[in-house]
Structures are given as structure tokens and as C-alpha cells.
Amino acid sequence: MMKPEDFDFVSRLIKSKSGLVLSEDKTYLLESRLMPIARKRGMKDLGELIGAMRGGDRQLVEDVVDAMTTNESFFFRDTKPFDQFRHVVLPHMIKARASKRHLRIWCAAASSGQEPYSLAMILDEFKSQLSGWRVEIIGTDISREILTKARAGMYSQFEVQRGLPINLLVKYFQKKEDQWQISADIRSKVQYKEFNLLEDFRPLGQFDIVYCRNVLIYFDQPTKSDVLARVSALMPDDGFLFLGGAETVLGISDKFKPLARQRGIYQLNRPGAPEVDLTALEKAQAGGTAAASSGAATGGLTFQKPKHMQTAAGAATGTAARPAAPGTAGTTTTRPTTSSTTARPFGTAGTTGTAGTTARPTTTGTTGTTARPGTTGTTTRPSGTGTGSSFSKPSGSTGTGSTARPGSTGTTGTGSTYRRPLGSGGTGTTGTGAGGTPPRPSSGTGNTGGAGGTTRPSSTYDRSRFGKPDDKK
DSSP states (O other), X not given: OOOHHHHHHHHHHHHHHHOOOOOGGGHHHHHHHHHHHHHHTTOSSHHHXXXXXXTTOHHHHHHHHHHHHOOOOOTTTTSHHHHXXXXXXXXXXXXXXXXXXXXXXXXXXXXXXXXXXXXXXXXXXXXXTTTTOEEEXXXXXXXXXXXXXXXXXXXXXXXXXXXXXXXXHHHHEEEETTEEEEOHHHHTTEEEEEOOTTSOSGGGOOOSEEEOTTOGGGSOHHHXXXXXXXXXXXXXXXXXXXXXXXXXXXXXXXXXXXXXXXXXXXXESSTTOOOOOOHHHHHHHHHHHHHHHTTOOSTTOSXXXXXXXXXXXXXXXXXXXXXXXXXXXXXXXXXXXXXXOOOOSTTOOOOOOSTTOOOSSOOOOSXXXXXXXXXXXXXXXXXXXXXXXXOBOSSOOOSTTOOOOTTOOOOOOSSOOOOOSTTOOOOOOOOSSTTOOOOOXXXXXXXXXXXXXXXXXXXXXXXXXXXXXXXXX
């Protein structure tokens, strides 16, 4: 366990070197990050490691700061900042910089490279419009180790699955044993530099676009204000700043102002800041919302939902097909979708008047219905017949298109039902739509539902007392 005075010493040292603020509730984090360093150096505990730090071991201090400031990242993180770049910022810059044909982008916390490489992939989509341009992406980070990983552009299966669309994985990555490496062409578009945000920014030069996302949250208020002021000094009047979803300039700096109706993107608070056209972005966002509600990928930046969660485009009802049971001919077994009526819970006498609706359990029409082995064109299980009937368990009464549980009786309409629990009879009816909602069983004396149906003896009993049926006493 780390002593309070040791925590104070290390937290002050880390803040002075990186700007990172560690509150006392982060003691566990500090211990978990420092113990691997102590073991690597053959030290018995954190006390010995901190003693070496107090003694002025500069390499050890650097290792500790590096360990505390290494953060995770993933491709197209949060999606929106990259949609804003594609639909607003880049089109604006292509027009505004047409005479210069030069564009510089700074990723101020590049981490393992996913953010700058995401931007490089978007820029590659615009390569015809940027032909003859000099485009620079500079990625900086305080961690030397993480920058080595970024330059290699090598990622695990888990890392490429976090935000990276499958089409971009296929287009820009190559499999290297159990990892994926981004193409040499995309890697060549990004320069990496070790840099501390507490240092002087001026040697970096001017930037048209700055991504400083998920960095300021680790700083205190004065440090945030100072960093934003120095970033603004690097940017032209029509520059753009991107911050993380939990970050803002409001109440911290007057150097920037939010872009109208958009979160996370800021313009310089100067007279020269231009009005930008948000039409393409808002159209894409509206389309993305509609696509998300139907299960489609939005903006080409996210993986599609699994098939069982989607509404299939072009289908009459948007249902996702499941494999048919053995012995079926041309079956179509459907799962519930947004357009279907799911008959749950039991006890409601619902109707589904439109074709293609889905009730639970699965029901189908008269053509190509799902049959258990040994049956022909029916869905009775295991005995019981009828045309176009749905799932009947196991040998209930069926009329025309009816289903029943053992011991239950009752009339049905043209739709199919699924009655439960066992041992109940009644005269409950289903609606006339395909795949009607099943009613809860009622007590009483029932009838069979149609010509050709087979029934088991009906039973009447008081369910509240759970007594045996009269014919069983």
C-alpha cells in the first residue's frame, strides 16, 4: 500500500512533467501502473521505486510518466468528429486553400495512431480533389513507447474491431500472423513526434485543423486554459478545433466558440471565422439516424448490426430468416422485427390484420410452412392435421389453421395460435390476421375449431385450486 506522502510526491511530479492531475481516489491506478515498473527493475515494492525517484533517477521518472499517460484509442472514435471532418471541414478547406494547396492537421494526443490514421483514410477518399496538394498530418504524444506502436501501424484483432468498418479493414490493412498492419501508403501520410503539451507549441508551426480530443479532461482549469490559448495562436482565422465529447471551451477559454448546432467542434472566436455550410453534414446525420433505426451502418463508419437485429432492405416485412427445420420444403421461418406484431405476453386477444406479421412462437402461411419430419405441408407436432397450421405442441386440436396445447380446446379463426398452459380449455378465439396473438387459456368447455381437426378430451377444473380434472378424480 502506498503511503500518503509517497502518493503526494508522485502525483506532484507527474503533474509537473505532464499536466496530468491525480486525485487521491486514483491511488489504485497509480499503484497498478507503477508495480510493473518496479518488478521490471527488480525492486521489491513501490517504496523502493519511489525512493529511487526521489534520488533523481531521470530514466525512472520518464518511465513512470510514460506509464501514467498512456491511454487507449480506437479507430473513428465517437464517429461524429470524423463525419464533421468529412462533410464540413474538408470541403471548406478544399475551397479556402485552393490557391495554397496546402493543409496541415495536428493530432495532439495521437496515442497508438488510430485517430491520425482514421483521418488519413478519409483523406484518401478525397485524393482526386486533393491531387497536387501537400497534406500533412502530425501526430504527437508524450509517450515514446506508444509512438513506436503508432509508427508500426500494427493492431490486434480486438483493436481493428473497435470502430473500424470491415470494408476499410479489407481495403487498407494486411494480415500479419495474428495482427493487422495498416498499409504503407496510409502510414506514410502521418508523421509522429514525441511532444509534451506543457512545452512551447511554436516550433510545431501553424495548423489548419487541430484534434485535441480526450486530453484536457486530465488537466486542471488553469492548464486547460493555457493549452487552449497556445493552440489558438497556432491557427488561422478559419481553423477548426476538435475536442472530446466530455470536453468544452465554455467557461475555460474565450479563444474558441462552438460551431452552430454541432458538438465537439469549434472555430476561432475571431472576426475572420467564416460561416460554414452544414447542409451536407446535417443531411448525413439525419440519414445516419434513419439508417441506425433500421439497422444499417451510418456514414460508412460503423459495423453493421448482426443480421438478427436488422430489418432487411427490400423485404416485405424486413424479417431475418432462420434455418428451416428438417423435412421442410421452401420454408420461411421468421423472427420478430420492428414491423411485426409479437404476441407476448399471453392473455391478450390481439389481431394482426396485415400480411407478413410475426407472432411468437414462429408462424407461417399456407405455402411452404415449416413441418416436423414425417409431416407433409403442415406444422402439427407430432400428430394433428390441418391446412396451413402453425406450430402445434404436441398433439392438440387443429381446425383450419389452428393450434392447441394438449387438453385444450377452443375455436380459432383463420390465423394460427399457440395456447398455454397445459390442461386448460375454453372458447377463446384468435383474430383473423395471419399469426394472431394467442389468448391466455380460459376455463370452461371448449369446442374444436374446424373440419378435419383432432382433439384430446376437453377438461374443466378450477385453476385457482389446482385440482385434478373431473375425469381424472
